Amino acid sequence: MFGPGFLSTVSGMDRVVAVDPGTGLPLTEAQLDAWTVAAVLRLRKRGVREGDAVLICLPTGTDLLVAVNAVIALGAVAMPLAYPPSPEAVHGVAARVMISDRPELAEESRVRVVVSPHELAG
Amino acid sequence: MYSPQAANHNLPVEPNRFIGRARDVEELCALFADERVVTLCGVGGIGKTRLALRVAERLVHRFPGGVRLVELARLTRADLVAKELAGVLGVREEGARPLADGLIENLRGARTLLVLDNCEHLVEACAELVARLVASCPDLRVLVTSREPLRIPQELIWRVPPLDLPDARRPDAESVLLFMERATAAGIRISLDVLPDVADLCVALDGLPLALELAAARTKVLSPRQIIDRIGDRFTLLTSGDRTAPARHRTLLATVQWSHDLLEEKEKALLHRLSVFPGDFDLAFAEQVCHDRHLLQHEVLDLLSGLVDKSLVIGEGERFRLLATIRQFAAERLAEAGESDRFAERHLREVLAVQARGLRVTFEEQRMERPDRLEAFQRASALVDDSRAALDWAIRAGDARAGIELCLIAAAPLAVAGDAAETADWLGLLLAMDVSAVDPSDLLMAKSFIAYGLEARDELRQARELAVEGVEGLRAGAYHFRLGVVYAIAVRVLLRLGEREASRRWLEELIERARAHADRFTLAAALLYRSTLALADSRLREAQRHVEEALRAAREHGHPWIIAQVSLQLGVLAEARGDLEAALGHLAAAVPLNEELDNRAELARVLSRSGRVAGQLGDFAAARRHLARSLALAKGTGQRLTIAHCLSALSVLAEKEGDLEGAVLTAAAVQRLRESVGQPASRARTDELMARARAELGDGRAAAMWAKGGELSPEEAAGRVLEQEHVSAVDPPPVRRRTVLTAREQEIASLLMRGLSNRAIGEELVISPATVARHIANIMDKLGFTSRAQIAVWAAEHDLGSA
Structure with a gap:
C-alpha cells in the first residue's frame, strides 16, 4: 500500500530544515521527525524522565538539533554546553544523562549514562 | 553443600542498611529489559558493589535461571576467570573441551543474571569471556562492576556517581543519611547542633560512601568538625603527591590514610599483613599467618575486632575480608615496610601446613570416621583461593621447590573434586623454572601429576610418557600414599590406551604394596581397576570378587568418594550379569555419597x-x-x-x-x-x-x-x-499492550497517515512540534512500533482516517 518513501513525497516533508556545517549533508523535515522520535524512545530507555535535566555537548549540526528536539519532546530540560566544552562545565550539574561524543567529560560529574549521537539515531 | 532445591541466587546478606540511590536502583533494574551487559563504573569506594548487589537482589524474581555473583577481586591470573565462573556455576571441565563450552551449556536456555564484581584488574579476560557468553546465550544478562569498562559492543556503561550532597534546600541528602545511619548503628549519638558540620563533612568527602563509613566509625572519639580539619590536612599532603589522579580518588585515599593513621601501631601492622589473604579468611588462619614477636598470636582477636569496628575490615559471621580499596592500600603499606615478601612466604607456609593436614586426615590416615574425613576435605578445598595466591608467590619468588610441594599435596583434594587439570597447569609453570633445588623424586612425582591432568583432558599420548617416567623413577623408593597415586595414574593412562599388559603389571605391584602398607584408600582404588580389567575380559565372577574386596577396603577407610566409586562398579557388574534390581540398588547407594561431596x-x-x-x-x-x-x-x-x-x-x-x-x-x-x-x-x-x-x-x-x-x-x-512441560528457551512473546490510544494520539496517528510532518501536525493541532514528537514516541511505545510508517499503516488499517 505504501512504498518506503511515501511520507516524503507529500506535504513538503522533503523540505530541507538544516544543513550540517560539518558534513554539508542536508536534513529534511522527514528525517528530523523520524530521528527525533527515535531519540525520544532511546532517551526514555536510558532513564530520562519528564523534568530531568539532560546535558547536551555536541558541535553545531544536525545531531545537536535532533538532540535538543528530543529532550524537549520528552518534557525534560535541555542544558546545551559550549563546544568544545571545558571539563568544569559539567561539575555540580545534577543531570543524570548527557548526550555527547565526549564520554570522558562525565568522569567527575554526576552523569550516569552518556549517550553518543550515533546511539541516539540508532 | 549440594541441595536439590538450591537457592536461586548466591547473593550475600547485606551487612548493614542500604541508603539512598532509590531511583538508580529502579532505573538499573529497568535497563535489563533491553540491555545484555551493564557495567557499573567508578572509582574505588564509590559503592559499585553495594549498588550491584542491591539491583541483583531486586532482579532475582525476573531470572528463573538464577542470579549468580562471581567475585573476581581475589583472582590474580586472567585464565582463572572462566574457572572461577565455572566454580560458581558448578561447571566441570570435560575432557579436552574448552571450559567456556561447559559454561555455555550451563547458561544456555534459562534467563540467568551473572554479577561479575571487581573486574578492573582482569578487564581484558572478562571482556573476552562476557562477549563470548553473551553471543552464545541469548537469555543471559551480565551486571559488571569495574573501575574500567569492558569496552565490548554489547556493553552499556553506567557511571556510579557519589551520593547526593546536602545543600540549603536538601539538608537530608543521601550522604548525610548514610553518615547518620552508620554512626547510629555504631552506637554514636549525633546532636542536632552539629548537623551543619556533618553536612560540611559530607561535602568534604565528596559524598563517597566508603569515606563516609570510615569517618562515621570514628565519631565516637572525634567530632565531625575535627574530622574535617584532620582529613583536610591529609588531603593537602596527598594532592602534592599525585595531582593527576581523579579528585574523588584523592579524597578517598586521603580518608583511608587518615583512618589508618589513627590506628594503634599493632592494629596498623595487622591490617597491613591481612592484605596477604586473597579472599576471606577466618580468625585461626589470620592468627597463624600474621603473628610474630611483636604481635602475638593471642592479640590478633582483639586487634581484628578493633579493625572491624573502624570499618576497615568486614566481618561476616566467622569469616573476615578486606574491601578491594583497603586491601590495595594495606598491601602498599606492607610493601613500604619491606615486609611483603616475609608475609607472602608465611602465608605460603601456612597454606602448605593446612593442606598437608588435609591430605593426611582425608586420605592417608586409616580408619577414621567419615564426618572427620569430610570436614578436613572441605577445609582443604575451601583454601583454593589461598592456594592459588601461595602458588603465585612461589613462582614470583622463584621457589619452585615450595610451589611443587604445594601442588603435590593439594592435588589429591583437587583431583577428587574433579579438577586435576588445574594442578597440571600450575606444575607446568613451576617445572619451567629453575628446579635445581627440587628433590628429584618430587620432580618425577610432579611429572606424574601433570600426566593426570593431561589424561583428564584426553591428551593420552603425552600423558603416557610422563606417567611411565614417574612410576619407573619412583617405584624403587619407600611406599607412601602419593606413590600409590603415581602408580594409579600410570595404570589409568595405560588402560585407556589399551595397553592392558603394561597396565596390569603396575596394577599388581600397586596392590601388593598398598596392601603391605595398609593404604586402604589406594587398595580399594586399585582393586576397582582390577575389577574393571576382569569385566573387560568378560570374567564376571572374578570382577565381582575384586569389587567385593574393594568394598571392604573402602568401608574400612571411610572416604565417601571411594565408597561411591565402588558402589558404581557394583552397579555396573550387576547390570552386566543381568541382575537389574541389584544394579539399581547399588547405583542408588552412590547417590547420597556424591550429594555429600557435591x-x-x-x-x-x-x-x-x-x-x-x-x-x-x-x-x-x-x-x-x-x-x-x-x-x-x-x-x-x-x-x-x-x-x-x-x-x-x-x-x-x-x-x-x-x-x-x-x-x-x-x-x-x-x-x-x-x-x-x-x-x-x-x-x-x-x-x-x-x-x-x-x-x-x-x-x-x-x-x-x-x-x-x-x-x-x-x-x-x-x-x-x-513429556515434561518444556521450559521455553526464550521469553514468552511480550503481551501486546492493549492498543488504547488517547483521543489526541488517535488524532495524531490519522494526521501521520496523511503524511504530515511534526511541524505541520503541530500547526494543525496548535501544539509544538516537540509535543507532537512526544505523542508519536508514546504511540510507538504503546503499539511496539519503530517507525512512523508503521503508525501510518496501522492507522489506515484501523480506519482512523475518518476520525
Missing part, C-alpha cells in the same frame, strides 16, 4: 545409568525421574557426553513404549551432540531404529523426524520424551 558431574553419570537400568526393568516412571534429574545436573555441570547418554536412554525408552517418532527424534539429537563433542556414536542401533521407523512411519515421516531431531536443542528433544 560432586554433581559424577552424580549425573550415576543417575543416567540408573535411568537406563530402570527403563530396562520396565519402570518407565522411575527411568524418567532419574534421567530428568541427570539431564539437569549434566547441563549444569556442562557435561555433554552425559547428556548424550541420557538422550540415548530416552530414545530406547521411547522405542519400548512404541513412540517411534520420539525415539527417532532423540536418536538424531544424540548423533548431533556426539558429533559436536567429537565422539560420534556407533551407527548400529541408529540404523536398526531407522529401518524400523521407515517401515512403520514411512520414509518421509521417518526422515522428517530425524531432521527435526537434529535441529532441536538436547532439552527440547528430551522434553519430547520426558
Whole structure:
C-alpha cells in the first residue's frame, strides 16, 4: 500500500530544515521527525524522565538539533554546553544523562549514562 | 553443600542498611529489559558493589535461571576467570573441551543474571569471556562492576556517581543519611547542633560512601568538625603527591590514610599483613599467618575486632575480608615496610601446613570416621583461593621447590573434586623454572601429576610418557600414599590406551604394596581397576570378587568418594550379569555419597545409568525421574557426553513404549551432540531404529523426524520424551499492550497517515512540534512500533482516517 518513501513525497516533508556545517549533508523535515522520535524512545530507555535535566555537548549540526528536539519532546530540560566544552562545565550539574561524543567529560560529574549521537539515531 | 532445591541466587546478606540511590536502583533494574551487559563504573569506594548487589537482589524474581555473583577481586591470573565462573556455576571441565563450552551449556536456555564484581584488574579476560557468553546465550544478562569498562559492543556503561550532597534546600541528602545511619548503628549519638558540620563533612568527602563509613566509625572519639580539619590536612599532603589522579580518588585515599593513621601501631601492622589473604579468611588462619614477636598470636582477636569496628575490615559471621580499596592500600603499606615478601612466604607456609593436614586426615590416615574425613576435605578445598595466591608467590619468588610441594599435596583434594587439570597447569609453570633445588623424586612425582591432568583432558599420548617416567623413577623408593597415586595414574593412562599388559603389571605391584602398607584408600582404588580389567575380559565372577574386596577396603577407610566409586562398579557388574534390581540398588547407594561431596558431574553419570537400568526393568516412571534429574545436573555441570547418554536412554525408552517418532527424534539429537563433542556414536542401533521407523512411519515421516531431531536443542528433544512441560528457551512473546490510544494520539496517528510532518501536525493541532514528537514516541511505545510508517499503516488499517 505504501512504498518506503511515501511520507516524503507529500506535504513538503522533503523540505530541507538544516544543513550540517560539518558534513554539508542536508536534513529534511522527514528525517528530523523520524530521528527525533527515535531519540525520544532511546532517551526514555536510558532513564530520562519528564523534568530531568539532560546535558547536551555536541558541535553545531544536525545531531545537536535532533538532540535538543528530543529532550524537549520528552518534557525534560535541555542544558546545551559550549563546544568544545571545558571539563568544569559539567561539575555540580545534577543531570543524570548527557548526550555527547565526549564520554570522558562525565568522569567527575554526576552523569550516569552518556549517550553518543550515533546511539541516539540508532 | 549440594541441595536439590538450591537457592536461586548466591547473593550475600547485606551487612548493614542500604541508603539512598532509590531511583538508580529502579532505573538499573529497568535497563535489563533491553540491555545484555551493564557495567557499573567508578572509582574505588564509590559503592559499585553495594549498588550491584542491591539491583541483583531486586532482579532475582525476573531470572528463573538464577542470579549468580562471581567475585573476581581475589583472582590474580586472567585464565582463572572462566574457572572461577565455572566454580560458581558448578561447571566441570570435560575432557579436552574448552571450559567456556561447559559454561555455555550451563547458561544456555534459562534467563540467568551473572554479577561479575571487581573486574578492573582482569578487564581484558572478562571482556573476552562476557562477549563470548553473551553471543552464545541469548537469555543471559551480565551486571559488571569495574573501575574500567569492558569496552565490548554489547556493553552499556553506567557511571556510579557519589551520593547526593546536602545543600540549603536538601539538608537530608543521601550522604548525610548514610553518615547518620552508620554512626547510629555504631552506637554514636549525633546532636542536632552539629548537623551543619556533618553536612560540611559530607561535602568534604565528596559524598563517597566508603569515606563516609570510615569517618562515621570514628565519631565516637572525634567530632565531625575535627574530622574535617584532620582529613583536610591529609588531603593537602596527598594532592602534592599525585595531582593527576581523579579528585574523588584523592579524597578517598586521603580518608583511608587518615583512618589508618589513627590506628594503634599493632592494629596498623595487622591490617597491613591481612592484605596477604586473597579472599576471606577466618580468625585461626589470620592468627597463624600474621603473628610474630611483636604481635602475638593471642592479640590478633582483639586487634581484628578493633579493625572491624573502624570499618576497615568486614566481618561476616566467622569469616573476615578486606574491601578491594583497603586491601590495595594495606598491601602498599606492607610493601613500604619491606615486609611483603616475609608475609607472602608465611602465608605460603601456612597454606602448605593446612593442606598437608588435609591430605593426611582425608586420605592417608586409616580408619577414621567419615564426618572427620569430610570436614578436613572441605577445609582443604575451601583454601583454593589461598592456594592459588601461595602458588603465585612461589613462582614470583622463584621457589619452585615450595610451589611443587604445594601442588603435590593439594592435588589429591583437587583431583577428587574433579579438577586435576588445574594442578597440571600450575606444575607446568613451576617445572619451567629453575628446579635445581627440587628433590628429584618430587620432580618425577610432579611429572606424574601433570600426566593426570593431561589424561583428564584426553591428551593420552603425552600423558603416557610422563606417567611411565614417574612410576619407573619412583617405584624403587619407600611406599607412601602419593606413590600409590603415581602408580594409579600410570595404570589409568595405560588402560585407556589399551595397553592392558603394561597396565596390569603396575596394577599388581600397586596392590601388593598398598596392601603391605595398609593404604586402604589406594587398595580399594586399585582393586576397582582390577575389577574393571576382569569385566573387560568378560570374567564376571572374578570382577565381582575384586569389587567385593574393594568394598571392604573402602568401608574400612571411610572416604565417601571411594565408597561411591565402588558402589558404581557394583552397579555396573550387576547390570552386566543381568541382575537389574541389584544394579539399581547399588547405583542408588552412590547417590547420597556424591550429594555429600557435591560432586554433581559424577552424580549425573550415576543417575543416567540408573535411568537406563530402570527403563530396562520396565519402570518407565522411575527411568524418567532419574534421567530428568541427570539431564539437569549434566547441563549444569556442562557435561555433554552425559547428556548424550541420557538422550540415548530416552530414545530406547521411547522405542519400548512404541513412540517411534520420539525415539527417532532423540536418536538424531544424540548423533548431533556426539558429533559436536567429537565422539560420534556407533551407527548400529541408529540404523536398526531407522529401518524400523521407515517401515512403520514411512520414509518421509521417518526422515522428517530425524531432521527435526537434529535441529532441536538436547532439552527440547528430551522434553519430547520426558513429556515434561518444556521450559521455553526464550521469553514468552511480550503481551501486546492493549492498543488504547488517547483521543489526541488517535488524532495524531490519522494526521501521520496523511503524511504530515511534526511541524505541520503541530500547526494543525496548535501544539509544538516537540509535543507532537512526544505523542508519536508514546504511540510507538504503546503499539511496539519503530517507525512512523508503521503508525501510518496501522492507522489506515484501523480506519482512523475518518476520525
